[in-house]
Structure formats: C-alpha cells, structure tokens
C-alpha cells in the first residue's frame with residue numbers, strides 16, 4: 001500500500017537541495033491539502049483497523065474539546081471543497097455531512113458530543129489519509145492536546161500526549177529550529193495553512209512505524225534484512241500541513257505519509273542524483289537521528305549502481 | 309473576529325494568539341473598558357456556548373444587556389471603582405483562573421497590578437495587544453552581483469522588488485522564519501524583522517526586512 | 530502537606546512526594562485560590578509523578594518548584610513508560626524488560642511531564 005508508484009508524477013519529492021540540513025522549510029500550502037491517492041479506500045481501511053486494534057492511537061485532553069470540533073469542521077469543510085461526492089451543509093450550529101465515497105452521512109450539532117458516533121477527531125481522522133494532531137496554543141507555547149495518529153514515524157502519540165512543542169522535539173538534533181518554528185506557528189493568522197516536507201528511508205512499505213508497533217517492524221529493521229534494495233527500501237516522504245484553526249487558534253498538524261520504492265526514485269534521474277548527494281553529505285547527527293547509518297549508504301550505493 | 313460565535317467562519321488580519329480563551333482554565337475573568345468590550349463579547353459568547361465558568365467586569369462599556377444575557381456582569385462606575393473591584397475578584401478567584409483585559413493601557417496596567425498583588429503568575433494574565441503594523445517606507449537597494457540599483461516601494465518587500473526586476477532569489481515562508489531567503493548584507497543599516505537572527509550572520513531576510521530610515525542597502529545578489 | 534512562604538511571598542503548598550498520593554492532588558488543588566504555588570519535594574520518581582498530577586489539574590510550570598532529594602543517574606528509581614504496550618513501571622538503570630508485555634526496552638532520555646515517566650524504546 002505504498003500510495004505511490006514511479007508513474008505517479010504527483011509524488012512530493014522532498015529534497016529541494018543537494019545537501020540536507022534540518023530546517024523549518026515551510027511554504028504556503030496549495031490545494032489540495034488532503035491527499036486522495038489511487039489506494040484511498042485501502043489507506044482509510046488500514047487507518048481504522050489500526051485505531052480499532054489499538055485505541056491509544058487516539059488521545060484527547062478534556063480541554064481539547066473545542067479545538068477538536070474546530071478541527072473537525074475545518075477538515076470536513078476542506079474535504080467538501082477539494083473532493084467530489086462530499087458536502088458539508090450548515091444551518092447555524094447544525095451540520096449535515098455527506099461523504100458519498102465512503103457512504104457516510106451524518107447530521108451533528110457543533111459542540112454536542114452526543115450527536116456524533118465517536119470523538120470529532122476520530123470521526124474526521126477515519127475519513128482522511130492524514131494523521132491528525134491538535135496543538136493547543138497556551139502561554140505562548142503549543143501543546144499536544146489531542147490527535148489520531150496511526151502512521152507515526154518512530155514516535156508514540158500516547159507517550160507524547162500533553163507535551164509542549166519543545167518537549168516533543170527534544171530528541172531532534174538542532175532543536176533551535178523548532179523554537180523558531182513554534183514562534184512562527186503562534187504568529188500564524190487564523191485560517192492560514194502551511195506545508196513542509198520531511199523524509200526518511202525504510203526497508204519496507206509499512207506506513208505505521210510507530211513505537212507502539214515497533215515489535216512488529218523493529219527486529220527486521222535492526223537486522224537490516226534486505227534482499228532486493230530497489231523494491232524493498234522505500235523513500236518515506238511526510239507531507240505535513242500546519243493550519244491555524246479559525247475559532248480556537250489551535251494549530252492543526254496533518255501528516256500524510258507517501259512511500260516510494262527506490263526503484264521508482266531511480267526511474268527519475270534528477271531525484272536519484274539528488275538523493276545520492278543528500279545521503280553522501282548528511283551530517284553525522286542527522287544520519288543517526290534518521291537511523292540512516294547503514295541504510296543511507298546502502299541506498300546511495302544501490303542508486304549509483306542502478307545508473308551505471 | 310469580534311462577533312465570533314462557535315461555528316462561525318472567520319478570517320482575521322493579525323494573529324491574537326495571546327488573547328484567545330485558555331481552554332484549561334477553570335474560571336475566566338473578562339475585564340472590559342469602553343469599546344474594549346467588543347472582543348470580550350465574543351469570549352463571553354464562547355464561554356456561554358461551552359458552559360465555561362466566567363464573569364465580566366466592565367467600566368464604561370456598551371452592550372451590557374447582551375453581556376448580562378450571557379453571564380454575570382459587574383459594572384464599575386469609573387476607573388477608581390474598578391480598581392477597588394479588581395482586588396477582591398482576583399484575590400479570591402478559584403484555582404486555574406485566567407484574566408483577560410481589553411481596554412485602555414491604564415486598565416490593563418491596573419489588572420496586571422491586581423493580579424501581581426494576588427501572586428498570580430504572568431501566564432494567567434492576558435491583554436489585547438494593540439500592535440501597530442510596522443511602517444514600511446520606501447528605500448533603495450544595490451544588488452552587488454547583478455550590478456543593479458532597485459527602488460523598493462512603501463508596502464513592497466525587498467523580495468517583491470528583487471522579483472520585479474527579474475533577479476532570482478530563494479524563498480519559502482515569506483515570513484522571516486525559514487531562513488531560505490537570507491542574503492549577505494554588504495552595506496547599509498537594515499531594520500531586521502526576521503526571526504532567524506539574520507543580523508548576527510551579517511545577512512538580511514529579503515522577505516520581511518527593510519532599510520533603516522534614510523539608509524540604502526547593498527546586498528550580495 | 531504544609532504551607533511555606535514562597536519565593537516571592539506567594540502562598541505556597543509544600544507536598545512531600547513520598548507521602549502524598551497523586552490521586553489526592555486534584556481535590557487538594559481545587560481548594561486553593563489562583564496565586565498559590567506548589568513545592569514538591571522527594572525522590573525523583575515520586576516528584577515526577579506528583580508534578581504530572583499537578584500539571585494535569587491545571588498547575589502551570591511557573592507555579593511549581595521541585596526538589597529532588599535522591600537522584601543519581603542510573604541508580605535512582607524512575608518510571609519508564611513502555612512505548613509498545615503503554616505500561617508504566619518503576620525501574621533503575623538504562624535498560625529494562627517491560628513487565629506488561631515482556632519487550633526489552635532502552636530507557637531513552639525523553640521525559641514526559643504528563644506521565645512523569647521516561648520513554649522506554651523497544652530494542
């Protein structure tokens with residue numbers, strides 16, 4: 001379920017330069033913000049399966065209720081603007097939501113939890129490919145107040161719940177980048193949306209690389225069991241969107257995972273050359289943070305050889 | 309944003325992150341002076357909608373009947389009476405309270421003083437900041453490598469001006485945050501408005517920074 | 530639990546982390562007025578758990594001071610939160626087996642003030 005093939009010209013190749021340094025690298029978001037890939041239905045089914053199997057892929061503080069409703073309405077409205085067969089009608093606090101593609105039809109009253117079958121965040125989170133995080137803004141800081149995250153990349157939502165933005169990024173090299181990013185997010189006007197790309201390499205096509213699931217993927221990753229680099233090793237691009245929610249000023253953080261096998265990277269010579277260059281020049285601390293000590297050189301060598 | 313009601317779509321010009329209700333509060337004290345009542349009216353509607361505990365202290369404020377329909381309102385006849393009112397209200401506020409003031413600077417200062425006297429930490433005290441848009445007068449810039457002299461108009465950014473004459477410059481955020489557009493500053497004194505400390509590296513953020521009044525800049529572009 | 534003068538003369542409640550049950554923190558704080566400070570004293574593990582409870586009940590970082598009476602890295606008892614099964618358990622040292630799911634964990638340098646615990650990363 002990689003969500004992308006070599007022929008997918010819309011793949012958001014994440015590297016803009018021949019060298020990579022950790023940076024905020026944000027840019028204004030452009031529509032569509034919410035991705036609908038060829039395997040949309042499979043992705044949504046997988047998201048629900050993971051959530052239902054492990055309820056702690058969803059967290060919400062009691063004080064996140066308003067921001068969660070804010071996020072719900074923003075997401076549904078966004079889907080209605082961007083996607084076919086989807087509509088959101090409003091009459092005062094009363095909404096009617098129709099998602100014909102998924103066969104979902106729901107009337108609800110804003111702020112009234114009893115009018116939805118589940119929490120507003122999981123109701124929305126099951127209908128988008130992106131993981132959904134709500135960062136509440138308090139005391140000039142952002143706090144992880146709520147989220148539905150099933151495709152985390154080596155972190156755990158349940159552990160990170162309640163952390164400040166700075167605490168969340170504690171393990172990242174160059175944390176000062178995130179101090180600036182937080183200041184930027186807190187200055188965002190309501191309704192603003194920004195995009196940034198993050199990337200990594202992995203030796204399978206699992207979108208769920210959460211710590212919660214690490215017993216399932218960790219052992220193979222540690223043994224670096226790779227038989228066919230081109231088809232097994234994947235470039236993992238995270239398309240992240242940051243939205244200042246209009247009513248509460250909370251920041252909605254969306255993370256979409258797009259996987260591309262190295263063979264498909266190799267099919268685009270410019271991408272291949274850039275990834276090789278980035279991997280060859282990666283600073284040591286970034287290399288170890290992204291766990292690319294062995295996988296990085298392995299991928300670079302394979303890409304180099306595939307062009308000989 | 310002033311008539312914000314839950315469920316409304318809004319588009320505001322400037323962020324007011326420090327003046328949105330703090331959702332973790334157990335009790336909200338809204339202090340309104342004069343027309344400063346307007347943003348607090350939307351706070352009161354918000355709290356009434358969600359069933360939050362709140363109270364309003366008003367001095368010389370209109371719309372009192374609207375407020376009274378939403379929750380408890382105490383009116384002070386003048387500023388001095390307001391000062392008398394603040395001490396007891398702030399001093400006996402339940403655990404997890406926050407206070408929000410919108411009004412003239414004197415009122416904001418009086419509330420801050422009352423909160424300090426009751427040993428509140430600053431993070432529980434909020435005031436509507438009246439930030440004026442920083443002025444952006446015209447100036448000239450010399451592009452050293454392209455050997456051009458460009459006039460940056462008032463209200464135009466340095467980045468816009470460079471674009472206008474067709475000189476390539478990198479950029480991403482256009483908000484002085486990402487650092488992508490930083491360019492060497494070779495001459496002139498800049499009015500730095502970025503958040504990435506460009507000045508310390510002898511560079512300038514083309515997207516937000518300008519020349520200091522009367523200065524002409526020379527940049528490495 | 531006793532009242533002590535705070536740094537800036539603010540009223541301050543001192544909590545002995547070894548003696549106070551984190552479940553009692555909520556009702557205790559609810560009796561205070563805004564302006565009170567908290568001072569939490571005790572071994573690292575209990576201090577972290579009590580601070581987590583205070584934060585959960587609306588105390589701000591600015592309102593809490595802590596004093597850890599016994600802390601030697603790697604020898605003190607700390608709470609580790611198993612990333613795989615979300616079970617928190619006390620342990621010493623930098624590696625442990627989770628009693629909840631049996632996974633071998635490395636204790637990371639990543640602390641959650643909300644859990645009052647260190648992250649246990651499956652190895």
Ligand code: FES
Pocket residue numbers: 478479480481482483484485486487488489490502513514515516
């Ligand atoms: S474009 Fe981001 S700092 Fe100028």
Ligand SMILES: [Zn+2]
Pocket residue numbers: 611612613614615616627628629630631632
């Ligand atoms: Zn476990």
